[in-house]
Amino acid sequence: MASGTHSGGKTPAPSPIARKSLFEKSRCDTSLGILTQRFAELLKCSANGVLDLNEVSQQLNAPKRRVYDVTNVLEGIQLIKKKSKNCIEWLGGKLKVQVCQDLQDLIEEERKLDELIQSCTQQVRHMCEDRHCQRYPLSGNSSWLHFALCCWKSVFYFLLEWWE
Amino acid sequence: MASGTHSGGKTPAPSPIARKSLFEKSRCDTSLGILTQRFAELLKCSANGVLDLNEVSQQLNAPKRRVYDVTNVLEGIQLIKKKSKNCIEWLGGKLKVQVCQDLQDLIEEERKLDELIQSCTQQVRHMCEDRHCQRYPLSGNSSWLHFALCCWKSVFYFLLEWWE
DNA sequence: GCAATTTTCGCGCAGCCT
């Protein structure tokens, strides 16, 4: 941007002797891949999913031409849509990253349920193996009654968590 | 490709008088967006999700440079990964469509569990409201015992389905 | 409508990086 280090096109002076020094800008700092990631980041922030390309170019400190490189292929994948002049809109609702998060959440939910079921199953197995209980299933403070109560207690606790 | 209609860079002859005629190639015929779509198409076909960039360039009849434009941003979005020289590999295992299917499946699973819990909760509520049962919780073939059995029966049936 | 402006963006050179 501010430097004229490179020799492409017809910028002022090519300067054959490479001015490789302090503020050299490594190539990967401006790679399309990185730019794309940062673009996606901006997209994630913007609540409504609409971006002004000029602002993007500004914020990412990248030439507009590069932004077009990104938007063009994102549009090809239908992750984005041209909304109007200088404006694109996010399609597909959420970013892949977000979708993945949702998946993670559901999987976690599944795990918890599995745990609960597992623990209850264990309890039943123990009761079935208990000789005394087998012979006098309802004697004293029956473990069957105790079990039913205990079981529902955990279910209700779980439900509380479930429904925030 | 074969024509020298344009005047950019230093291709042979600029030819001031525009040779606009029969085989004019509109800009959009070679747009990055279209190229991206066709690239995705190729990806979808290739079973293992690995593509040789040279073949891609050949099949899409596009200069290699353009293919890089596509792969670079696709890589930024982590839809793709450089596998080796001239080779990229599809990531995320499945196309976006597939991921959505998975989400649907999990949500359906969640719904079923919700239903099961709901029905069980209903059962408890009924039992709690049953005067007779309240007074003589363990009388006869106690509905508490019946409930515990019934509850576990559904849980086990559910588990059977769960684990295919 | 058509010319002036502005926005998009095809394109391939030249320099990096193995």
Place this chain on the structure above:
DNA sequence: AGGCTGCGCGAAAATTGC
């Protein structure tokens, strides 16, 4: 030596002005 890729020129498309 050769794959890879930043880069920006200038022409095509879209907008605006008259």
